[in-house]
Amino acid sequence: MAVDLAVPSKPGATPEVAGRSLRQLAWARFRRDKAAMTSLGVLIFIFLVAIFAPLICSWFGVDPYTFNSSVISDDGGKPIGAWGGISWQHPFGVEWGTGRDIFARLLYGLRISLAISIIATTITVVLGTFFGIVSGFAGGKTDAVLGRFMDLILAFPFLLIVLALSGALTQRITSLGVPEGNASRLVYLILIFSLFGWPYLARIIRGQVLSLREREFVESATAMGASGRRILFKEILPNLWAPILVYASLTLPTYIGAEAALSFLGVGILPPEPSFGAILADSVNYFKLVPSYLFIPGGILAILVVTFNLVGDGVRDALDPRAARS
Amino acid sequence: MAGYVTRRVLIMVLMLLVLTFAVFVLFNLLPADVARLTCGKTCTPQTLEANRIKLGLDQPVIMQFWYFFKGLFVGREYYGGPTPIECPAPCLGYSFQRNELVTTLIAQRLPATIWLALGAFAFWMVGGISLGIYSALRRGKWQDKTVMGVSLIGYSLPSFFLGLVMIYLVIIQLKLLPFPRYVSPFENPVQFFQAMLLPWIVLAILYAAFYMRLTRSQMLDAMGEDFIRTARAKGLPERTVIGRHALRAGLTPIVTAAGLDLAGLLGGAIITEALFSLPGIGSLALSAVVNPDQPIIVGTVLITAAFIIIANLIVDLLYAAIDPRVRLA
Numbered sequence: 001m002a003v004d005l006a007v008p009s010k011p012g013a014t015p016e017v018a019g020r021s022l023r024q025l026a027w028a029r030f031r032r033d034k035a036a037m038t039s040l041g042v043l044i045f046i047f048l049v050a051i052f053a054p055l056i057c058s059w060f061g062v063d064p065y066t067f068n069s070s071v072i073s074d075d076g077g078k079p080i081g082a083w084g085g086i087s088w089q090h091p092f093g094v095e096w097g098t099g100r101d102i103f104a105r106l107l108y109g110l111r112i113s114l115a116i117s118i119i120a121t122t123i124t125v126v127l128g129t130f131f132g133i134v135s136g137f138a139g140g141k142t143d144a145v146l147g148r149f150m151d152l153i154l155a156f157p158f159l160l161i162v163l164a165l166s167g168a169l170t171q172r173i174t175s176l177g178v179p180e181g182n183a184s185r186l187v188y189l190i191l192i193f194s195l196f197g198w199p200y201l202a203r204i205i206r207g208q209v210l211s212l213r214e215r216e217f218v219e220s221a222t223a224m225g226a227s228g229r230r231i232l233f234k235e236i237l238p239n240l241w242a243p244i245l246v247y248a249s250l251t252l253p254t255y256i257g258a259e260a261a262l263s264f265l266g267v268g269i270l271p272p273e274p275s276f277g278a279i280l281a282d283s284v285n286y287f288k289l290v291p292s293y294l295f296i297p298g299g300i301l302a303i304l305v306v307t308f309n310l311v312g313d314g315v316r317d318a319l320d321p322r323a324a325r326s
Numbered sequence: 327m328a329g330y331v332t333r334r335v336l337i338m339v340l341m342l343l344v345l346t347f348a349v350f351v352l353f354n355l356l357p358a359d360v361a362r363l364t365c366g367k368t369c370t371p372q373t374l375e376a377n378r379i380k381l382g383l384d385q386p387v388i389m390q391f392w393y394f395f396k397g398l399f400v401g402r403e404y405y406g407g408p409t410p411i412e413c414p415a416p417c418l419g420y421s422f423q424r425n426e427l428v429t430t431l432i433a434q435r436l437p438a439t440i441w442l443a444l445g446a447f448a449f450w451m452v453g454g455i456s457l458g459i460y461s462a463l464r465r466g467k468w469q470d471k472t473v474m475g476v477s478l479i480g481y482s483l484p485s486f487f488l489g490l491v492m493i494y495l496v497i498i499q500l501k502l503l504p505f506p507r508y509v510s511p512f513e514n515p516v517q518f519f520q521a522m523l524l525p526w527i528v529l530a531i532l533y534a535a536f537y538m539r540l541t542r543s544q545m546l547d548a549m550g551e552d553f554i555r556t557a558r559a560k561g562l563p564e565r566t567v568i569g570r571h572a573l574r575a576g577l578t579p580i581v582t583a584a585g586l587d588l589a590g591l592l593g594g595a596i597i598t599e600a601l602f603s604l605p606g607i608g609s610l611a612l613s614a615v616v617n618p619d620q621p622i623i624v625g626t627v628l629i630t631a632a633f634i635i636i637a638n639l640i641v642d643l644l645y646a647a648i649d650p651r652v653r654l655a
Contacts, residue, residue: 148341148344151341151638152341152344152345152348154634155341155345155631155634155635155638156627156630156631156634157590157593157630157631157634159596159597160593160594160596160608160611160626160627160630161627163596163611163612163615164353164611164615164623164626164627165352165353165356166615167357167363167615167618167620167623168352168353168356168357168360168363168620169356169357171357171358171359171362171363172356172357172358174358175358175359253482257484260484260486261484261485261486261597264486264597265596265597265600265612265615265616266616267615267616277486280486280487280490283490284490287490287494287498288494288498291494294490294491294494295491298484298487298490298491301484301487302479302482302483302484302487305482305483305484306478306479306482306483309478309481309482310478313478
């Protein structure tokens, strides 16, 4: 219920002094945060690179699947040339044994990784917000049951349960008609990340709803005879965007890391489909001789996660100045 | 107090029962074919059928749950072979691939995991909390910014990448340590420390990052409180003001996080154990996923989740001891 309070304008007051919305305030604060702005720039660049990966690869004349026997030695398949075969044709070198271009594999791995984490984060946020609101708004028995249910889900360590259910759930997904192999694994990763990720957000949302419900503006809306639905959508939901946005921006890098970890352990996305984790797992065998094979993909993965986290921190500081770091 | 404790213990027991049911549902009703998941990579139709009968999958679901549940408390027997396999309580299952009781397998793997968890815990608590306090006291200065930057990188780095970099630098390039080969500390303490040092450091860096931030923000909150001014006004030395008054006031969330993290780690640090080839519960679970052996997976998940639920209770009880403001409601 936005009520316009007519503020008597003082004579001589500059007309530019206008009320700013939370969004404008937050954006102004975010823009002053140099680390966050730089990271945002890097992220936009990374997104563009991921979106246009096929185009970029064709410019360089590389692709992630072709075996190149000409760039690896005949005995043992060692990349020819220093630093794992880094050259103008293959900017990040080539894979040991197959000669596949690592630059192209990383770009395509980036696409898969971003796709999984963005979809999973979206589902997580929808589920978390929905159940958080239900729990906080309904209260009583519903809240108690949902609360215990969340406790139960949270009792399973994230990585362990993702790993543990991979066999069982992938099998079920395949039996439901999703093609076997990486398609099923992709669906599995998105499903399991969302199913075991939402309670963290739901708890935060529940707490927010509980405190918002007691605020004066909700009380006045109730007093004016607003329906429960109106209070929910017009009064409470607009105030939840801040925690949702903060949580989403910090969840995404977690999922990127989890996907990489699972592929590293051999239960995520499997070759020939490229992924950061699988490339790093392969690099273990060769990094003694070709350190760049470990440091280039690992470094890019680390930069990806760090920039996401920096943007997430920036968003949090901008939306909630009280929780700011300094 | 006694009423509170009893109530909390009762809730915990209830949670454990529900947990058992949830684990059963997840692992027995979710997959399309459970027997296939106990049969490994090299699976013949004969073993598949044999496992189906041994597991009691030919029986109604209710009976299956009953056997599973009963096994935890009074043990059970697996039929289907020439002689029934005795699985005494607490029966977490039987691995048909390894011909071992899951309880035995977990018991064998537990020491390595416990050593890993405790060592890393000591490192990260000391490092995380002291750096967090230091950072809070130097708030806004370059020391604070450095610590926070390190912490950001620490919690952003994927654990396996950090571990690989450590292996590359410390073991391969600088040759400071031999490649880790785990032994019991009672057998060969020197080799034990050589094997555990890197895993401890890797885990500690990952976890300490979070504790630095948490401690720092807790300290900053507490330092703004009136009781800190009172303590200073009384003329207490700064050391006491910080240690006794500020830190203690902000300790509750740190204890919560520490209890749950430690419990989670006792269920196995999957990536760290895999990287440093430590024979712990995490690598047991991983091998059972890579080469499908569902009974082992179910056992490790059940144990770990139970650890966390129990840790939840202990943490809640500790609250009351640390923070007199907590009402036992």
